[in-house]
Each structure stands twice: as C-alpha cells, then as structure tokens.
Amino acid sequence: MTLTIRAFRTSDAEAACAALRAGRPYLVTTPAAVAWQLATHPHLRMLLAVRDGAVAAVARYGPYPDSASPGYGFATLHVVPDRRRRGTGGALLDATERALAAEGVRHLHVRADHTAAAHAFATARGYRAGRIAHVSRCDLTGPLPPVPAAPPGIELRTAADFLDDPRPIHQVDVEGTRDEPGDLQLGDQGYESWLAEIWHRPDLDHRLTTVAVDAADGRPVAFAAAQTDGEGRYWSSFTTTRGAYRGRGIAKLAKADSLHRARAAGLGAAYTHNDAANAPMLAVNAWLGYRRCAAERTWTRDLTG
Structure with missing residues (x-):
C-alpha cells in the first residue's frame, strides 16, 4: 500500500475536512472553512498523508x-x-517536523487527543506532556437554564450589530487573549490580521455571537463567539470579558444568551473547549449543561536536535 505525503490543494478541502472530523464528532468545521483558513492565514499550512488514493x-x-x-x-x-497503527501518523509527523524546522521553528507544541494511545505515541517520539483541555457538549434539544438577568448598566446585542465597525470587539478579544491559560505568552493580534483571520471566518455566526455592552456608551465589554457548520452544530470559539467588568457574571450571561439563540435557530448540539485550569469558565459551562465528552493534551518537543 503506497503512502504519499503532500501539501494541501484546494480540491482536497472536502476530503481533508472529513479526515479532521473522523472520530471527533465535536469538531465543528466545514470544507469551506478549511479551504478558507489555508488561503487567508499566512502562517497556516497543511500536509496530507494519502494512502491508496484516500x-x-x-x-x-x-x-x-x-x-x-x-x-x-x-x-x-x-x-x-x-487507518491507524500502519506508520501513517509517524511518517506525517516526521514530515511536519522537518517542514517546521526549515522555517526556523525550534520549539514545537503538538495538540492531540488525550488517550493512552496518543500518550504512548508522543512519549516514544521524545515529546513531553503539557496542558490538558476539556471538550464538552451541551444538548440544545433539551432544557437550558434561563438567561440570567443582566447586571445594571449592561445590555445585550449581537456581533451582527457591529458589522460596520467591529474594532471595539477586536479590543475585547485582544484583552481577553492576554489572560488565556496557555504555555506561551502571545502578543496582541493586529486589527487587520484579526479581521482577516477571525471576523471574516465563513463559519463565524454573527447573529449567534452575543455581545454585552456598557449601556452608558454602547461599548462592548464581553462576547460569546459562535461558529456553526450548517449541520445543526455550534462551536463556542471564545468567550471573554474585559478585566474591569469581570466578576459580575457577564460572560455567563453572554454565553447563555448565545446558546438560547442557537436553540431558537434550530441547532441541536453545542461544543466548547477549555483549558483544564480555567476554573471560572468550566463552572459556567457546567451550569449551562455542558458535559465532558473528550479531552486533548499539548505535547512539546525541541527540534534543535
């Protein structure tokens, strides 16, 4: 059986998307989103391992x-x-490591399913175990807790209300990203890059993305971003609140409102992904009715050797 490793082509979008989703019912993505990301994100690449034409x-x-x-x-x-246990994953990871090393990457972070098989695979290749993240599912066909009352001075809108000028939402995103648990310290993403890579995503649903604003000036202070796949599934891509407004239940309010909007729109299941150390958001998700359905782990390795 012949194994070929090659770069992604636009015509591969449907097959690549199917491979990404295989065995991961929680992964909310579409062929259009896969192709769009690779076409618009200058830092993102994709390699395919093709065996016997598939x-x-x-x-x-x-x-x-x-x-x-x-x-x-x-x-x-x-x-x-x-297709596992045939050397495919090892060959593909080798090719990926070589490609990254050629671009000057010296420290690699690989995200994989948190399973015994993945653990054995990673440790055998010299990777060190890192952070764990939980994937959780919320059944939107069942009851949801009611949307909490908004704190004084807070009003709810949607991202669709900011289509003419999303810069205020970018500012909330940047501030929230600084405080995300993780292994790396990330710099602030510029506005034009954010527009291209996040705001204009084909699967970002502006109508289901709830934005909380300060009623005094209409300035966004929190949001719960939603991505959808046209198949009744919802992905909570980021929920965050500006520092000065935290501790008032605004993120909980925004996420609850977004889920209610999703259920009203006929969606059946919602998924979310959170670092295991993010106790406040894990608590919000549990209150909303999310239940853990999978986990991922980050593995690290130095490529300098």
Missing part, C-alpha cells in the same frame, strides 16, 4: 504568528481511526 491523515501546522518569543510552532495531527 486521505488517511492530516497535519495542520505553522509558526505561532503572535508568539512573544521567536522559534515556536504548533501542529495538530489527525489520523483517520481505521
């Missing part, structure tokens, strides 16, 4: 564009479940 594994990788320190890169490796 995509058997996919690797997404690149240098961290916003890392405060140079030489750091990322990769995610997805092997189709019934």
Whole structure:
C-alpha cells in the first residue's frame, strides 16, 4: 500500500475536512472553512498523508504568528481511526517536523487527543506532556437554564450589530487573549490580521455571537463567539470579558444568551473547549449543561536536535 505525503490543494478541502472530523464528532468545521483558513492565514499550512488514493491523515501546522518569543510552532495531527497503527501518523509527523524546522521553528507544541494511545505515541517520539483541555457538549434539544438577568448598566446585542465597525470587539478579544491559560505568552493580534483571520471566518455566526455592552456608551465589554457548520452544530470559539467588568457574571450571561439563540435557530448540539485550569469558565459551562465528552493534551518537543 503506497503512502504519499503532500501539501494541501484546494480540491482536497472536502476530503481533508472529513479526515479532521473522523472520530471527533465535536469538531465543528466545514470544507469551506478549511479551504478558507489555508488561503487567508499566512502562517497556516497543511500536509496530507494519502494512502491508496484516500486521505488517511492530516497535519495542520505553522509558526505561532503572535508568539512573544521567536522559534515556536504548533501542529495538530489527525489520523483517520481505521487507518491507524500502519506508520501513517509517524511518517506525517516526521514530515511536519522537518517542514517546521526549515522555517526556523525550534520549539514545537503538538495538540492531540488525550488517550493512552496518543500518550504512548508522543512519549516514544521524545515529546513531553503539557496542558490538558476539556471538550464538552451541551444538548440544545433539551432544557437550558434561563438567561440570567443582566447586571445594571449592561445590555445585550449581537456581533451582527457591529458589522460596520467591529474594532471595539477586536479590543475585547485582544484583552481577553492576554489572560488565556496557555504555555506561551502571545502578543496582541493586529486589527487587520484579526479581521482577516477571525471576523471574516465563513463559519463565524454573527447573529449567534452575543455581545454585552456598557449601556452608558454602547461599548462592548464581553462576547460569546459562535461558529456553526450548517449541520445543526455550534462551536463556542471564545468567550471573554474585559478585566474591569469581570466578576459580575457577564460572560455567563453572554454565553447563555448565545446558546438560547442557537436553540431558537434550530441547532441541536453545542461544543466548547477549555483549558483544564480555567476554573471560572468550566463552572459556567457546567451550569449551562455542558458535559465532558473528550479531552486533548499539548505535547512539546525541541527540534534543535
């Protein structure tokens, strides 16, 4: 059986998306989103492992564009479940490491399923275990807790109300990203880059993304961003609040409102992803009815050797 490793082509979008989602019902993405990301994100690459004419594994990788320190890169490796244990994942990771090293990446962070098999695979290749993140599911066909009352001076809108000028939402995003738990210190993402890579995503649903604003001046202070796949599934891509407004339940309010909007729109399931150390958001998710359905782990390795 012949194994070929090659770069992604636009015509691969449907097959690559299917490989990404295989064995991961929580992964909310579409062929259009896969192709769009690779076309618009200058730091993102993709390699495919093709065996006997079918995509058997996919690797997404690149240098961290916003890392405060140079030489750091990322990769995610997805092997189709019934194509595992044939050397496909190892060959694809080798190719990914070589490609990143050629771009000057010296420290690699790989995100993988948190399973015994992935643990054995990573440790055998010299990777060190890092942070754990939980993936959780909320059944939107069942009851949801009511949307909490808004704190005094807070009003709810949607991202669709900011289509003419989303810069205030970018400012909330930047401030929230600074405080995200993680292994790296990231620099602030510039506005034009944010517009291209986040705001204009084809799967970002502006109508379901709830934005909390200060009623005094209409300035956004928090949001709960939603991505959808057109198949009844919702992904909570980022929920955050500006520092001066935290501790008032605004993130909980925004996320609850977004989920109620999603259910009213006919969506059936919502998924979210949180660092295991992010206790406040994990508590909000549990109150909303999210239940853990999977986990991921970050693995690190120096490529200098």
